[in-house]
Amino acid sequence: MTILWSIAGFIVAMGLLVAIHEWGHYIVARAFNIKVTHFSLGFGKVFYRRQMGETQFQLSVLPLGGYVRFVDEREGPVAEEDLPRAFNRQSVYRRFAVVAAGPLVNLVFAWLVFSLIYFSGITGLKPVFETVPPQTPLAKSLPKNDQAWQVLSVDDQEVLDWRAVYQQVLQALVKGKPDIVVGLQSMDGAESKTVVLTMAELDINQPKQDWLSALGFAPKYPEIRPVISRVVEGSPAEKMGLQSGDWVRRIDGQPIETWSQLVEYVRKHPGKEVELLVDRNGRAEFARGVLAQREAANGPIGTLGAAVKMDAEALSAYRVTVSYGPLASLEKGWRHTVDLVEMTLDMIKGMLIGSVSVTNLSGPVSIAEFSGKAMQSGWVAFLSLLGLLSLSLGILNLLPIPVLDGGHLFFYVIEMIKGAPVKESIEAGAQKVGLMLILGLTFFALFNDVVRISNG
The missing domain is CATH 2.30.42.10 (PDZ domain)
Structure with a gap:
């Protein structure tokens, strides 16, 4: 079930963000009367297409990106009547605007998403x-x-x-x-x-x-009864046979009255076998198993893999919900977006100079996992993830790496300065280098995903 949620979350999140990105290119090209022949979500074999006006909208099997295709003499023959609308015949400033629109729309979308969250109210x-x-x-x-x-x-x-x-x-x-x-x-x-x-x-x-x-x-935290609401798939709790609604009464013979007592005991016994006495619908049941462990600041701590059934009344004194008006929400959303942009750029700078490990890179597997969890956690969590991913997509595409939008923008800036386009042979060579770099980063991010999953 978790895998299905991850797949669904990945498809919905990436499909929406790619559509927004490509829409940015599309809408600015249409504003400049540049002919758009294809608007594609995904790569590879097309399984759905629909012709709307002069543009074919299509869905492809690999949901890892998308593209907008313009009439362009560099891509093939162009009909005489379409030559004034060909992308390569537009001024460098128009081409710059069309290419920049995709990542900029992603950044604006992130800002609006964060603003909506502040407007609807933040609970913590x-x-x-x-x-x-x-x-x-x-x-x-x-x-x-x-x-x-x-x-x-x-x-x-x-x-x-x-x-x-x-x-x-x-x-x-x-x-x-x-x-x-x-x-x-x-x-x-x-x-x-x-x-x-x-x-x-x-x-x-x-x-x-x-x-x-x-x-x-x-x-x-408030003193909450140690009643289990959810058991994590593949966790020690599941292997012990614990169920939603189980009321933990004892662990290794020690009485447990609050959830914090249970958490404290579990944390102190990583990798140890424990025995729980639970009240299950009025019947006493014993559960025995080995606790998992994870690294913390002062060494390993034990984990059970079960969530507590929250007592709304006890929790109310510790819960805070804050919402803002429309203008204040836009300002808060903008500040949050700027902070995240600065943090992302600092992370990239740290990776380049070696102060931040490249193992912090996450790939599509991590995105799928986070998307699935966010979908299950509610619309606010999913919107937060969408905003973060949209912002990351916008920043990534603005980097001056050939193949990405930022690489094209870099060449356009050179063209503006020197008054003539960069030689096609130089641009083609740079595209190959950029493609190798992006593929290398993608495979490395996938490797990080595999290592992270294998290490729990």
């Missing part, structure tokens, strides 16, 4: 913590922590939930900042603090590292 968990793990940067700033605190800002940026805190930490890591400035307020409102936390122990190249835990944040 307040960044509240109580206990601070010892020997962490936060513990050194709060040596005596006998009360609950809420994070108000990170590096002068307001944060409303843990997701926003994580994003600010990630941005600081990508930029290579040595530390971050965190604004705190006690939950009773009586005290405020500003602390500086060192980032020395955090590693951008270790995605499994729990960066928030490494800094010392131990999120405080």
